[in-house]
Amino acid sequence: MPDYPSKIRPAQFADVNVPAPFNPGPVQACNAPPQCAITQLWLSPASALPQSFNPNNNPEVAAADRGRYRVAPTVDDIRIHWELSGREYVESLELELYRHDDIPAVPLWTKKIDFAGLAAKNGDTPFNSLDDLPVERACSDPSAAAPVIARHYVPTEFPDDCLTVEHSPYKLKATITPRPGNVATYPVRWLYIDVLVGDILLELGPGAIVPNMPFIGMPAERQDFERRNQIVHAELAQQLAGSMSIDAGGDALQVLLESNVFGRDSWEWYSNAFFSAYAALWGDGPIIPIIARVQVRDAAGASVDAPRALGNARFLWDWEGAKHSPGTIPDKDVKAFLADAVHYKPGDWPHGLDNCHVDHGGKRGPGSSPVFEPNGAPVDSPQAANGYAKNTVNPIAAQMPFKVEAAGTRTWAAYSYARTEGLGAGQTGVPFRPSRIVGDGYTLTCYFAPSNVNLDVANRTAAELRADAGTLPHATSREFTVRRLMQVARHWKKTAAIQQGIFSWDRVKALLGHTGIELRVPPAASVVVAVDYQNAFQRSWDAIHMLPRCACLPPAQQDVNDWGVNFRDYAQFVAEVEAHVHRCRGFITSDMDISHNAIVLRQRTGLGIHTRLWYSDDLILEDANLLGKPDQEIAKALLKEHKLTSEKLYKEKCKEWSSTILHDVCDELTDPDIEGLHLFQFDYQDNFLNWSMAAEAYTSRTNRTTCRECANVLTVKQREERECACGTRLRGNSGIVSIYPWSRYQDARTWREQGFALLGKMVGATPEISMTHEIGHHLFMPHAPPGTSKAGSHPTFHDDGTWTCIMSYNVAQASSLTFCGLCTLRIRGWSMGATPAPTGNEVATALAQPQQSARDPLLLAVDPDAAEWIGKKTAVEIANSVPLQTSIRNRVQRATRMAQDLRIHDAATVPLHNRARQNRHP
Numbered sequence: 001m002p003d004y005p006s007k008i009r010p011a012q013f014a015d016v017n018v019p020a021p022f023n024p025g026p027v028q029a030c031n032a033p034p035q036c037a038i039t040q041l042w043l044s045p046a047s048a049l050p051q052s053f054n055p056n057n058n059p060e061v062a063a064a065d066r067g068r069y070r071v072a073p074t075v076d077d078i079r080i081h082w083e084l085s086g087r088e089y090v091e092s093l094e095l096e097l098y099r100h101d102d103i104p105a106v107p108l109w110t111k112k113i114d115f116a117g118l119a120a121k122n123g124d125t126p127f128n129s130l131d132d133l134p135v136e137r138a139c140s141d142p143s144a145a146a147p148v149i150a151r152h153y154v155p156t157e158f159p160d161d162c163l164t165v166e167h168s169p170y171k172l173k174a175t176i177t178p179r180p181g182n183v184a185t186y187p188v189r190w191l192y193i194d195v196l197v198g199d200i201l202l203e204l205g206p207g208a209i210v211p212n213m214p215f216i217g218m219p220a221e222r223q224d225f226e227r228r229n230q231i232v233h234a235e236l237a238q239q240l241a242g243s244m245s246i247d248a249g250g251d252a253l254q255v256l257l258e259s260n261v262f263g264r265d266s267w268e269w270y271s272n273a274f275f276s277a278y279a280a281l282w283g284d285g286p287i288i289p290i291i292a293r294v295q296v297r298d299a300a301g302a303s304v305d306a307p308r309a310l311g312n313a314r315f316l317w318d319w320e321g322a323k324h325s326p327g328t329i330p331d332k333d334v335k336a337f338l339a340d341a342v343h344y345k346p347g348d349w350p351h352g353l354d355n356c357h358v359d360h361g362g363k364r365g366p367g368s369s370p371v372f373e374p375n376g377a378p379v380d381s382p383q384a385a386n387g388y389a390k391n392t393v394n395p396i397a398a399q400m401p402f403k404v405e406a407a408g409t410r411t412w413a414a415y416s417y418a419r420t421e422g423l424g425a426g427q428t429g430v431p432f433r434p435s436r437i438v439g440d441g442y443t444l445t446c447y448f449a450p451s452n453v454n455l456d457v458a459n460r461t462a463a464e465l466r467a468d469a470g471t472l473p474h475a476t477s478r479e480f481t482v483r484r485l486m487q488v489a490r491h492w493k494k495t496a497a498i499q500q501g502i503f504s505w506d507r508v509k510a511l512l513g514h515t516g517i518e519l520r521v522p523p524a525a526s527v528v529v530a531v532d533y534q535n536a537f538q539r540s541w542d543a544i545h546m547l548p549r550c551a552c553l554p555p556a557q558q559d560v561n562d563w564g565v566n567f568r569d570y571a572q573f574v575a576e577v578e579a580h581v582h583r584c585r586g587f588i589t590s591d592m593d594i595s596h597n598a599i600v601l602r603q604r605t606g607l608g609i610h611t612r613l614w615y616s617d618d619l620i621l622e623d624a625n626l627l628g629k630p631d632q633e634i635a636k637a638l639l640k641e642h643k644l645t646s647e648k649l650y651k652e653k654c655k656e657w658s659s660t661i662l663h664d665v666c667d668e669l670t671d672p673d674i675e676g677l678h679l680f681q682f683d684y685q686d687n688f689l690n691w692s693m694a695a696e697a698y699t700s701r702t703n704r705t706t707c708r709e710c711a712n713v714l715t716v717k718q719r720e721e722r723e724c725a726c727g728t729r730l731r732g733n734s735g736i737v738s739i740y741p742w743s744r745y746q747d748a749r750t751w752r753e754q755g756f757a758l759l760g761k762m763v764g765a766t767p768e769i770s771m772t773h774e775i776g777h778h779l780f781m782p783h784a785p786p787g788t789s790k791a792g793s794h795p796t797f798h799d800d801g802t803w804t805c806i807m808s809y810n811v812a813q814a815s816s817l818t819f820c821g822l823c824t825l826r827i828r829g830w831s832m833g834a835t836p837a838p839t840g841n842e843v844a845t846a847l848a849q850p851q852q853s854a855r856d857p858l859l860l861a862v863d864p865d866a867a868e869w870i871g872k873k874t875a876v877e878i879a880n881s882v883p884l885q886t887s888i889r890n891r892v893q894r895a896t897r898m899a900q901d902l903r904i905h906d907a908a909t910v911p912l913h914n915r916a917r918q919n920r921h922p
Contacts, residue, residue: 001453004471005169005194008061008068012100013171036086037186038093041174043069043127043193044079045299052174052189061192068169068192072298072306073162078127082174082189087119089182094175095125099167101452108153111136117143131161157312160420164311165296166450168195197313197448198295198303200475203244205289205429207233209400224708225283228258232286235485246290248476252441255434256485256518257282260675262734262778264722265699269782270797275361275831277731282436284369285482289400291429292446292475294418307426310418315428316449317372318413320462321353321364322441322479329514330818333802337821341830342439349412351462356437360830363435371442372414372430375404402429409458415449438484438516438828444477484827486512488521489676489733492669495562496527498681501743507768511806512775515819515827525681528669530559536668543664543716545617546607547642548657550576551650562683564665564739565658570647577619578635583607584621585631594624616642655690659737663698666735670703675732677778678703679771685739694740694765697774702730734778742767765811776807781823784808798822 041052051066053059061068071078084090092114096107109130113123123141132149139147151161158164173190207230235256237244246253261277263269294310295303324342326335342354348365356362363371401424407413418428434442445466449455453472460468466476493500505521512519537555544552551573552558553566560566568576587606588599603620619638621627626634644650666680678700706713707724714724722730784798784805798805798820804813805820819827826832 001468001470001472003063004448004450004453004473005063005196006452007063008100008169008192010058010060012169013098014103014105032183034086034089034182035185036084036089036176036178036182037184038082038174038176038189039085039186040081040083041172041189041191042081043071043172043191044081044124045071045076047071047299047301052191054186054189063194068194070194070196070297070299070301071163072296072304073128073164073195073309075296075304075306075309076299079124080127080172080174081122081124083122084119084176085121086182087121089178090115090119090176090184091179092177093119093123094177096173096175097130098171098173100169100171106152108151108158110150110152111147112150113139113141113147114145115141115143116145119143129161130158130163159311160308162308163193163195164309164313165195165197165448166311166313169193170195194297195309196297197473198297200315200446200448200473201293201295202246202444202446202475202477203291203293204233204236204240204246205291207237207289209289209424225281228281229286231258231485232256232288236288246444246477248443248478250478252479252481254518255286255288255480255482257286257436257438257482258486259484260486260489260677260732262677262731263699263780264731266777266782269777269780272832274780274826275829277729278436278829279361280729284373285363285433285436287373288432288434288480289429290432290444290477291424291427292416293427294448295426305426307418307420310420310426310428313418313428314449315416315418316407316410316413316447316455317416317430318351318410318445318447318455318462318465319371320351320443320445321355322439322443322481324354324439327514328510331802331804331816331820333799333804334514334818334821334824337799337801338824341821341825351412353441355440355442356435356828356830360437360825361435362437362440362830366411368412369433370406370414371412371433371435372404372416373433374406374414375400375431400429400431402427404430408456410456411458413456432480434480434482436482436829438482440482442480444480445474447474448472482516484515484517484829486517486519487676488519488679489674490670490678491522491525491681492528492679493525493681494528494533494564498525498562498683499741499743500525500681501741501767503742503767507766508771508775511768511772511818515824517827532669533559533665536665539668540661540664542608544661545615546580546609546619547577547617548661550580550619551654551657552661558665561687563686563689564662564682564684564737565654565686567654567658567686567688570650573644573650574635574639577638578631580619581621581631581634581638584619585627588621588627594627596622596624599624651688651690654686654688658686658690659696659698662737662739663696663700663735666737667701667703670700670733670735672704674703677775678733678735679738680735681738681742683739683741694767695736695738695770695774697734697736697777700733700735703733704730736771736774736778738767738770765814769806769811769814769817772806776819776823779827781807781819781826784820784823786810 040050042050047070049066053067080095082093084093092112094113095111097109098105098107111125113125120141120143123139123144125139125147126136129136130149130151130153132151136149137146157167163170170193171190172193173188175188176184177187178184232255236253239251239253240246259278259281261274261281263273268274292315293305294313294315296306296309298304298306324339326338329335329338342356344357345359345365348357352364355364358365358368363369401419401422403417405415407415414430416428416430419425428446432442432444434440443462445462447455447465447469455465455469457465466474488505505519509519509521534555537558541549541555551567553568558566567573583606584603587602588594600620600622604618607618607620609618621634626637639645642653644653662680662682662685666678669680670678701716701719702714702722704714704719707718707726707728708730709728710724710726712724712726714730718724719730724730782797784807786803786808798807799822802820803810804816804818805823806817807819807823808817810817
């Protein structure tokens, strides 16, 4: 590319109105008429020694040559100076201004000065505006009449009536006219004027001008997006420590995307459910206002703010991706898997380097959504139709004040225009939208794009374009790296005596950090107030069926001790079942209809369970023949029916009940509108020390009581399903219950404690591994082999090249456990398959194809039982097939519902697996 500023060639200013110097022959010299000349022309303040040119001296002029003046309009007090010889013979002086490459040359502006009397030898006139202002109609020569100014340009070309960087360099020509009967030996002189872009300073724009652009979803979702987007901005501002400068040279900036997005059930593990939920949350990515403060070189060479001198100047914005770095991931197999994945289709937009390809939801490759989002002219721009974003009033709230338009050949780039007054004066900027994919990196470069330099080329990488730019003004930012921000909203201990041991959240943060998640945790665990625990138990009491309710001590006695649920002993339980039978008999009178329906209805009404479904655990007496028998005999029959005829069987059943009860109680403890994971810590599950796992990730109800969109009160079912009738998704919270003393992980002192650890399959584990494993379930990750039962894992959803995935039970290698490569990509937001999806017969073919290598990031996990049967049938034929394997049809139907329900745009790649819905995931 040419140097900036480039050498001036005479042909750039083809002037047909340059008279030749008067040159009398030797015979006529003695009789020559009186002569005059313009002997010098210069500007002040001067950036060079005085020099001007005439037809006999018309060379090429380099940037540092004499006769080429640099000015900053509106900052420098510019005056045009001239020197005359034979001044008594000069009638007038005319100044004309030309811009380069106007052929044929037509002056933009003229100023004519008539001398009524004897002209001064030296004179000057102001040159601060092209407008016909009184101050501009001044001349230092007292014999001169007020200069006459004429403008010959389209107003939008010089919107503020001053010289601009867009049309630089300029030619200023002075022509004298002799009085009648006299001649001018050198009637013309000229000089050149540069208005140059100086420094371009990149900054994070103020959060108040985050663009108010359409976003997927409903108005409340848009409001949530704006709230989250402001968090992104606040986090960036905090990293910048108040300077707001993002110029290259500092540490990479973390674009932290708040993403408390948790699964609703285990069937979502085997799907693209997170991909869709995350896409619904962040769409095409956050909107980050990036500002370029553009300065102009003054006569002294300093960069100064001269907004009006920017005019309609255009700036090209370009971006470069990041090279993949494994960071601190300890497992070499995980590193290899990720390296293979990020090198997918390297020929597509190589400037994007190792950023996620558009096939997997990223912004590298043809067809991706823009990184610099065009917005047209700002709505308040009166001259927007002409491409000039001039601000005369404050723009609409949350409106980016700069016009941004897509580039041409360089399809991933964009052009923006500067503002010359009002908000954003002296600046240009773009709405920067990095992808939502964790690990993607972006380095931005802003170029001044003069009309005579072609930056809009597709065959140059970002690095090559920067190298080509040479002295052309441009600025490069620090790297922006996308990460996920997730919170532990609550960490409660039931009592102050709960054992925390040497548990460290920093270790959990490190394990999640490998996937690109930054975990924020409370500064310390809080103790649940005893009465709050009683009240939470009371609120969940109505949801507990009668049989486990007979086993539980009343809510008022549940706050004591360090374990979760207090149960009656077996004898007390039997007595409570007998008392329940007696209550049920009391609801039935001798004069009532003793039909089955009447008996059941009377008991349900009396027990207060008429508003919920009726289960056998509610111990409803359905057989009228039982009513004549003693309470003890009826109770004994009920206990036999439920296989609770011994203390051992009863305690095993309590272990099952306590898990569900504990989840409900913890749900009641959560506060509305607090998003994030909610950790509740107990020492053991119940007073019998019956427990099966050190921790459980459970699908909680939403902690919201009203819908954020329609404001309706949520029903119990809607809270459990985390979906309002209006369609609003409520995924922002989930729970983990830890029911094993954390100190026991490190110090199992007695054989009994060691035995508990062995039974819990956690020998070699740590509480940090346990927490990370459970968090992984909430992040839509299923179990991994080895160490898990066949029903509990699905190898095709993990990298089969490593057996140290933290989603396994391979705690023998506890020190090496981390998320496998495929888990890492999914948690980062990668699509499980290429997008967009095939349709029609292609769908069935894709579902039926053999399992691909788990090292292939385009993984299609296929239920092996379904593949052979599906064959070449279409998805519709499969879903409606009658002769059949009902389970397979149900799987396809579920996949179809999921594709619609979760807005999955690549339904063909949704993996299918026949798995019962579960409510807890140890």
